[in-house]
Amino acid sequence: MKYLIVIIAFFISFPIISALELGISPIELKFEGNAGEKICKNYTLFVEDFSGFLIGETKWAKIGEIKKDLKIHTLNAESLGITLEYQKNINLHEKTSFEICILCKTSGNYHGALLYQAEGTNLGVGNWIILKINENNLKSNLQSNSKIAMLNNKKIKSSFNFLILSPTIFLFFVFILLFKLKRKEKQDFYSAEDY
Amino acid sequence: MKKTFFASIFIFAILLSVFVSSSESKRVVVNAEILEPEIKFSAPSSIDFGQVTCGYESDINKIELKNLGTQDIKITVSNVTDEIFRSLKYSTTNKTFSSISKLSLSLDKSDILGEEGETEELWLKLDLSSLKCNDSEMFGKKSSEIIFWAMPD
Numbered sequence: 407m408k409y410l411i412v413i414i415a416f417f418i419s420f421p422i423i424s425a426l427e428l429g430i431s432p433i434e435l436k437f438e439g440n441a442g443e444k445i446c447k448n449y450t451l452f453v454e455d456f457s458g459f460l461i462g463e464t465k466w467a468k469i470g471e472i473k474k475d476l477k478i479h480t481l482n483a484e485s486l487g488i489t490l491e492y493q494k495n496i497n498l499h500e501k502t503s504f505e506i507c508i509l510c511k512t513s514g515n516y517h518g519a520l521l522y523q524a525e526g527t528n529l530g531v532g533n534w535i536i537l538k539i540n541e542n543n544l545k546s547n548l549q550s551n552s553k554i555a556m557l558n559n560k561k562i563k564s565s566f567n568f569l570i571l572s573p574t575i576f577l578f579f580v581f582i583l584l585f586k587l588k589r590k591e592k593q594d595f596y597s598a599e600d601y
Numbered sequence: 602m603k604k605t606f607f608a609s610i611f612i613f614a615i616l617l618s619v620f621v622s623s624s625e626s627k628r629v630v631v632n633a634e635i636l637e638p639e640i641k642f643s644a645p646s647s648i649d650f651g652q653v654t655c656g657y658e659s660d661i662n663k664i665e666l667k668n669l670g671t672q673d674i675k676i677t678v679s680n681v682t683d684e685i686f687r688s689l690k691y692s693t694t695n696k697t698f699s700s701i702s703k704l705s706l707s708l709d710k711s712d713i714l715g716e717e718g719e720t721e722e723l724w725l726k727l728d729l730s731s732l733k734c735n736d737s738e739m740f741g742k743k744s745s746e747i748i749f750w751a752m753p754d
Contacts, residue, residue: 425667431639433639433753474753476750476752521750524646528647529644531642533640533752534752
């Protein structure tokens with residue numbers, strides 16, 4: 407009995423450190439769209455041996471700075487003009503999918519990290535956010551319209567050239583035909599005279 | 602002559618049917634479910650250094666960091682703002698200790714799907730040997746959020 411108590415006391419004297427598992431997928435969330443456009447993607451979170459909340463946040467690198475290094479991701483989304491819609495506090499028990507939506511007003515290439523920390527623990531996981539925002543739709547539409555106009559102009563010019571050239575070619579063939587006909591008539595006339 | 606003609610046609614038809622059937626038997630439907638790579642990481646939920654005072658070092662705590670996912674990961678630590686826990690030091694060999702803020706570990710995924718990836722043992726100690734406890738607010742039970750972040754490498 408004494409030995410049993412000693413053994414139990416021995417195990418109790420050690421601090422119980424339980425390990426927990428935390429996961430996220432995909433490893434990268436790629437967003438591409440126009441300025442002012444809302445873009446959404448799905449991601450999955452999973453935990454094991456943990457009951458509690460996962461606290462979410464995003465961290466961003468300076469605009470144009472694209473490097474997979476968490477230390478350079480010090481900015482908040484708001485400071486870059488990025489509006490985010492995602493679940494920041496999640497009471498997770500099983501593998502669950504969530505949606506994250508991004509709206510950015512300024513065009514450019516952004517690099518961020520979506521981070522989730524298990525509340526009250528020393529553990530966190532994250533994935534990278536790659537955000538490519540093109541210029542506003544209206545602007546790009548105008549640009550594409552001007553490009554179409556330029557192409558049309560080129561087409562018109564080429565068809566105009568064809569229109570100028572086509573009667574010339576037609577006349578050339580008519581001239582050859584007439585020449586051949588006249589030659590044949592002459593040949594027929596001389597052959598008739600021979601008779 | 603007629604018989605030979607019909608016999609040759611018959612043999613040709615048999616050969617053709619054999620060829621067609623043999624080419625059909627080669628058709629195999631191949632299925633696979635391609636899973637999305639995922640980050641999965643295991644670490645202790647908390648680390649307790651017990652009792653320690655300024656001018657001394659705490660006992661060494663050994664922890665294990667495991668890569669359980671299908672992607673190589675990099676472990677870094679968030680900026681520690683607390684003055685006491687800034688003195689936290691780590692070692693991967695239990696010999697030379699460095700500041701926890703410098704921690705950057707790469708853990709490779711497993712070569713075989715479904716098996717555990719690389720595990721790294723980490724020795725941690727709270728080194729208060731050079732810290733002067735002048736402020737009364739420094740005493741008592743303290744806890745700080747030192748987060749081990751696992752990110753895709």
